[in-house]
Amino acid sequence: MSTVKVIISFSRLRDDDLDTQSQVIISKLTGNVNFPNPIPTLAEITASRNAYVDALIVSKTGGRQETLKKNHARKELEQQLGLLALYIQANCKNDDLIALGSGFEIQKSKAPIGILAKPSNFKVENGPLAASLYASVDKIEGAKSYLFEITKAPVTEDSIWQVESSTAKTFLFEDLVAGTQYAIKVAGVGSNPKKVFSDVLYRFAQ
Secondary structure, eight states, X not given: OXXXXXXXXXXXXXXXXXXXXXXXXXXXXXXXXXXXXXXXXXXXXXXXXXXXXXXXXXXXXXXXXXXXXXXXXXXXXXHHHHHHHHHHHHHSTTOHHHHHTTTOOBOOOOOOOOSOOOOOSOEEEEOSSXXXXXXXXXXXXXXXXXXXXXXXXXXXXXXXXXXXXXXXXXXXXXXOOTTOEEEEEEEEEOSSSXXXXXXXXXXXXX
């Protein structure tokens, strides 16, 4: 089970949106039985929010000094909300519904990546060096690395595949036997141990 993480930073919000978010949090926490003793208190949050709103209104028609006062009031409100978010984090019982019921937002959990897709646009070309082959494939979503495998043609049950791992989606096979046909395939490597290989491509090394 993943851990519920309450978002404690508000710097991403525009000035008016910070006010709106503050109002939502105050409303949601008023009488909320899951968070009976918020720290800071709702009275303290409300006072910070009111001071911020007053400064925000004045700054819209004022000068540089009024803007600085607004920025200071915003910083104070963000700090108070950050502390409150930590309280919510510690008392939400790792329940996303309880956490969201506070009016705070939570980080989206990353969906687990299953078996990676079959490689697409796999190509094998003659490399820049003598007796070399250059293999490339389109990026595979979720792949941490790639396995490029090569063996001499024809492919049989007794073929021994040379396995090369690469963090890049390309690989250069060097020191091959010129005039020999090779079979090459590729698969993405992710968190799931099962691998789906591309179709086998054949190419003569020159």
